[in-house]
Amino acid sequence: MIVSTRRITGLSADVIAELVPELGPLWHERHQAKLASRPRKRAVGAGAKHRFVFVDRLLATLVHLRHGVTHDVLACWFGVDRSTITRAIGEIRPLLAERGCTISPGVRLGTLAEVIDDLGASGQTGIIDGTEIRVRSPAAGRKDRDVFIFGKNKQNAVKTMVLTDRNGLVLFCSPTRPGSCADITHSRQLGLVQLLADGTAVEILADAGYQGLGAQTGGRVVTSRGSHAHPSRAAPPP
Secondary structure: OOOOOHHHHOOOHHHHHHHHHHHHHHHHHHHHHHHHOOOOOOOOOOOOOOOOOHHHHHHHHHHHHHHOOOHHHHHHHHOOOHHHHHHHHHHHHHHHHHHOEEEEOOEEEOOHHHHHHHHHHHOOOEEEEEEEEEOOOOOOOOOOHHHHEEOOOOEEEEEEEEEEEOOOOEEEEOOOEEOOOOHHHHHHHOOHHHHHHHOOOOOEEEOHHHOOHHHHOOOOEEEOOOOOOOHHHOOOOO
16 A cells, blocks of 8 residues: 555555665664674574565655654554664665656666756756654653754744755755754754855745755745745845
């Protein structure tokens, strides 16, 4: 059901079928290396056996990234502990990021710099936006606990910056940052300003949360006027 319905994962069954043999061995290799690096406290073969196979780990991660489904819900869905989901997403997400985004046969984009270069070379317009995913409140006593709180409702969240082409195809998804990090600050930390100022000419549409980047990038970032307006619905110039 999950594999056959593209709306759930955002990927076709054929693409998922390609990811499993490509990323599965990498996950297994890293998993074994991690186990080998720990001091052994049990005999070889002892301990709990994996009930959460790689393909389920991949699917859980894809659903989480696409819909922001909480770890608790995914744990109920897949019939495992919440900690198992958390660990799986932490293992699979870096593999997906390293693989990059395939935009056409033979062309794969893995970094923000590569995405900006490709948009400029093809004369396409990009769209950036920050998105938040609610998370559980960090443990009491954690020194940086407050940095995950954002918004008027004081929700705990992490956020990421997503860059798409004008048709909505996701080209880049950044590592997460605590929810209190402003969208414009996150983009600067990712090096977006430097890439746009020094790279090929490309236009990036953004909402009002990125106001100020236009002046820093020679007008290559175009922001809307309204605080919640969508970039594609930006008010026309006077």
